[in-house]
Structures are given as structure tokens and as C-alpha cells.
Amino acid sequence: MKWKILFLCLTAILGCSKSEIMKTPAKIVIAHRGASGYLPEHTLEAKSMAHAMNVDFIEQDLVLSKDDVPIVIHDIYLDDVTNVSEIFPDKKRNDGRFYVIDFTFEELKTLQVSERFDPKSGVQVYPNRFPKGKGAFRLHSLQEEIELIQGLNRSTNKNIGIYPEIKAPKFHQKEGKKLTKIVLKILSDYGYTTKKDRCILQCFDAKELERIRKELHSELFLVQLIEFPEEAKNLEYFATFADGIGPWYRQILDKKVDEKWTFTTLVSDAHKLGLKVHPYTFRADQLNEFTSFEEMLEILLIEANVDGVFTDFPDLVVHFLNEKK
Numbered sequence: 258m259k260w261k262i263l264f265l266c267l268t269a270i271l272g273c274s275k276s277e278i279m280k281t282p283a284k285i286v287i288a289h290r291g292a293s294g295y296l297p298e299h300t301l302e303a304k305s306m307a308h309a310m311n312v313d314f315i316e317q318d319l320v321l322s323k324d325d326v327p328i329v330i331h332d333i334y335l336d337d338v339t340n341v342s343e344i345f346p347d348k349k350r351n352d353g354r355f356y357v358i359d360f361t362f363e364e365l366k367t368l369q370v371s372e373r374f375d376p377k378s379g380v381q382v383y384p385n386r387f388p389k390g391k392g393a394f395r396l397h398s399l400q401e402e403i404e405l406i407q408g409l410n411r412s413t414n415k416n417i418g419i420y421p422e423i424k425a426p427k428f429h430q431k432e433g434k435k436l437t438k439i440v441l442k443i444l445s446d447y448g449y450t451t452k453k454d455r456c457i458l459q460c461f462d463a464k465e466l467e468r469i470r471k472e473l474h475s476e477l478f479l480v481q482l483i484e485f486p487e488e489a490k491n492l493e494y495f496a497t498f499a500d501g502i503g504p505w506y507r508q509i510l511d512k513k514v515d516e517k518w519t520f521t522t523l524v525s526d527a528h529k530l531g532l533k534v535h536p537y538t539f540r541a542d543q544l545n546e547f548t549s550f551e552e553m554l555e556i557l558l559i560e561a562n563v564d565g566v567f568t569d570f571p572d573l574v575v576h577f578l579n580e581k582k
């Protein structure tokens with residue numbers, strides 16, 4: 258009875274349904290560019306696979322097309338994940354790169370998406386992943402991905418969230434593009450406006466994330482991405498507009514003492530300010546300082562006590578957390 262009353266109080270305070278509260282896990286699994294360890298990143302196929310793996314959130318990196326459609330792609334460039342250099346050889350800029358922003362959505366749809374490769378050498382970045390150049394993958398818009406995830410949520414009775422990132426806001430501004438406003442409008446059209454909705458909005462550019470909160474008055478859950486260790490000194494400033502931080506995982510590790518990892522104060526400092534911590538990127542085929550993926554998860558997810566992880570191998574993290582329950 259006591260638990261029932263407590264639950265009803267929580268429901269009233271948080272203003273969300275029973276299923277939303279019960280399904281919110283202590284630590285979240287974010288499918289980084291989809292299940293990108295198994296299928297080419299940011300394809301609808303990789304997103305469907307991640308959905309089937311029961312992740313909590315699926316990530317979308319966003320860049321605008323020439324005709325203002327937010328495209329789900331990691332970079333402002335096309336030449337490291339598509340065959341653009343074969344299809345539109347004349348559309349490269351003076352720096353030798355092909356830019357998403359120079360192509361209409363219709364043109365982008367004609368490109369074949371591939372497993373990531375080095376555009377200079379043509380060599381696949383992660384050699385044991387899906388073979389480069391195989392398959393019939395295509396680029397897609399934010400709207401198309403949201404409709405896929407919301408559709409799968411309905412047909413599988415799940416409530417998996419989205420985790421969009423505003424990419425390169427300064428570049429878009431310089432090109433006269435309003436990426437952020439366009440994205441916020443689409444999110445709102447699809448029902449993502451508050452922290453209760455299953456949407457976390459992220460950005461590396463602190464000024465832009467601050468603008469999203471303070472000028473554009475977004476009430477979404479906001480995560481400030483951190484690229485360089487020295488940015489960690491700005492935590493108090495980030496806490497004035499963000500709900501969480503997304504650091505490179507290495508910024509959490511300090512050094513090994515007697516074969517045991519010690520940690521920086523980043524996670525505890527963030528937690529003191531009420532900020533969640535979602536480090537990137539956990540890759541089972543790029544272990545660096547760890548001897549196994551399990552070890553990486555044990556040290557960072559459990560010992561360092563982060564609140565969630567961006568991973569290319571979401572099934573392995575879901576399995577790890579289920580085993581811990």
C-alpha cells in the first residue's frame with residue numbers, strides 16, 4: 258500500500274504515466290548512429306536494428322540540405338559515407354570535399370550510403386564491420402526517421418526515444434541556414450517539446466545550446482557535448498541551461514594505480530550540479546585502454562557511475578545491464 262501511494266505521488270509530481278516511470282531505467286543505452294557496429298551508420302536499417310535491441314534512445318546527427326531538409330548524417334560532408342564522388346564529380350568544393358548543404362533532398366536520395374571509409378584512400382574505417390559499398394542504403398530526413406521510430410514504438414508497444422544532435426551550428430549560420438529552428442519545429446510537430454517527451458537534444462556548441470534554452474525557450478532535455486578536457490571547467494555554466502553532459506569517455510578516466518583505474522572528478526562534479534552524464538563512444542571493436550568491452554562497461558558504467566552511454570554495439574550494453582539487474 259505504501260508503495261502504491263508513493264507511486265501515485267510520483268506520477269502526480271512528474272506528470273507522466275505509470276508505464277513511462279516504470280520504463281525509465283537508471284542507466285540509459287543510446288544507439289550511437291543506430292546499431293552502427295553492425296550496419297552502416299545512420300541508415301534506417303541501422304535504426305530499425307537498434308530499435309529491436311531494446312535501447313532507450315536512438316541518435317540522429319543532423320545537417321541541412323540545400324532545400325532546408327534536416328538530413329540524418331554525421332558530418333557536413335558526404336564523401337566518407339556515400340558514392341557522391343562517382344555520381345556528382347563536379348559538385349565538389351575547392352577543398353575537395355562534397356557538402357550536404359550543396360545538394361537538394363532529391364539529389365541526396367540518389368546516393369548510395371556505405372559503411373564509413375577514408376575518402377582519400379578508400380579504406381574502410383572499421384574493417385570487420387558491414388562491407389563497404391555493399392547493400393542498397395540511402396540517406397533520409399529527420400522526419401522519416403522519427404516516423405520509423407514512432408511507428409515501431411506503436412507496432413512493438415515500446416517507447417524508445419530519439420537523441421538528435423544539432424551539427425555545426427556556426428557552419429550553418431555562415432551558410433545562411435537556420436538548422437536549429439527547423440529542427441525544433443519538426444520535433445514539436447512530432448510531439449517532442451518537454452523533458453517528459455522521449456527526446457534529448459544535444460550539441461557541442463555551448464552558445465547554441467544556451468540559445469536553445471534561453472532565447473528559443475525550448476523545454477526539452479538538453480545535453481552539452483564536451484570534446485576537450487578543458488571544457489570541463491565550464492560545468493557550472495552548462496548547468497544554467499543543460500540537463501546533462503556528453504563527454505568523451507576518456508575525460509572520465511584519470512590513471513591506473515596498481516592495475517586499477519582512478520577517475521577524474523567530472524562525473525561527481527556534474528552530479529553535484531544535477532547534470533546527467535552520457536559519455537561517448539563505446540565500441541567493442543575499438544577498446545583502446547581496455548582488454549574487453551565488458552571491462553570498459555564495468556569500469557565506466559558501474560565504477561565511474563555514469564548515467565548512460567553512446568554505443569555502436571547497443572545489444573552488448575543492454576545485455577550487460579540486464580545481467581547486472
Ligand code: G3P
Nearest residue numbers: 318422459482503537567
Ligand atoms: O553526440 C555524441 C556522440 O555521437 C559523439 O559525437 O562525433 O559521434 O557525433 P559524434
Ligand code: CA
Nearest residue numbers: 316317318422
Ligand atoms: Ca553525435
